[in-house]
Amino acid sequence: METIVIVGGGAGGLELATRLGNIAGAHSRVVLVDRWPGHFWKPLLHTVASGSCDPQADELSFSTQASEHGFEFIQGEMLCLDRTQQTITLSPQDGGDGACRVLGYDKLVLALGSVTSFYGVPGAQEHALTLDSVADAEAFRHRFFAACHQAGNSPVNVAIVGGGATGVELAAELSNSTRALALLQNIRITVMERGAGLLPHMDGIQAQRAERHLRSLGVAVRTATSVAAVHADAVTDSHGQRHPAQLTLWAAGVQAPPLCARLGLSVNHQQKILVDAGLRSFSDARIYALGDCANYVCPVKGAAPPRAQVAHQQAMFLAGALAGASDGEAPALFHYHDYGSLISLGPQAAVGVLTRAGSGL
Ligand SMILES: Cc1cc2nc3c(=O)[nH]c(=O)nc-3n(C[C@H](O)[C@H](O)[C@H](O)COP(=O)(O)OP(=O)(O)OC[C@H]3O[C@@H](n4cnc5c(N)ncnc54)[C@H](O)[C@@H]3O)c2cc1C
Known part of the structure; x- marks a missing residue:
């Protein structure tokens, strides 16, 4: 019986394990590994960070x-x-302190997600918080309420570095959920945001709407502003x-987890695993990668972005x-369709563009 091991139970890995288990679970051993239960x-x-969602x-x-x-699931x-x-x-x-475990595979799928990239900015890794995991989001929430408690009558300043989807959604959510406290x-x-406007990957009109909305919530927006250093109590711009x-x-950006660069597989400058149009590693035909940790490049439209809809389609x-592959058969080719994106600006507002059929990548 063939063993297919999937590492990472996020947006892509959990969906793959579920579908593969449903289709092929009877004649293949499908194993999902994740560090969390x-x-x-x-x-x-961002809703966990702002306190409006209970992750449990x-x-x-x-x-x-x-x-x-x-x-099967192995934690x-x-x-x-x-x-x-x-x-x-x-x-x-x-x-615990016991021995490490060894797990064999016939095919291995890496769905390890991404981590924050600090681009070597001094102090960023030491002093800035991130939103890579539930633990990070909870740490932000605790620090935020502790800062409010300590500040007394003084202002509480929160700097969000990066005006992409994560930064904009967090600013709106935090502003809304702390209205009573404010x-x-x-x-x-x-x-x-170091670019000329927020949401650099979106249509300019939507980005301007998002900026207007954030300002109406009382959020200060500083575009064309690069952060040169992060300190315990401030950030310094360029x-x-x-x-x-x-x-x-x-x-302000993501890269593949450091593990990806230690596996002996070909990776790009963001440590993402290079995969072909069948999502196979360039270095090993038994290893596949998907989602944020994979670098799938369409010859026409370029690299697929680190988004949940890419992980889902992959x-x-x-x-x-994997369920239908038989020896000697020409491998199927992946095509990404961009169905647009929506940016949440709190419980009652959003900006975005949805495309009906999706534009093929
Ligand atoms: C605040 C925020 C808002 C976002 N909003 C959107 C949005 O609106 N639309 C959109 O398309 N995308 C959005 N994204 C991006 C989206 O979340 C990611 O693109 C998507 O989750 C990637 O899926 P993935 O399966 O590649 O990785 P992930 O979902 O990150 O899952 C990776 C999994 O791998 C596990 N893992 C990692 N390393 C190991 C290891 N060594 N051993 C075992 N397990 C490991 C992790 O525990 C995790 O469960 C947002 C991201 C953030 C942070």
């Missing part, structure tokens, strides 16, 4: 999903890969101006390809 939908992390209530248990959809962190033996090494059971305290949220900030949230594609 449950799945939380990453695009909602919205988490999906991997074990329950596995038992209902014909796959653990992938530490390394042995391509000759076709094994991966996982952290000890329950995170009556008692002076909460100042500033979004800093003109040397110091902006006070008890909290700095870094949302999971659908791989479920069909």
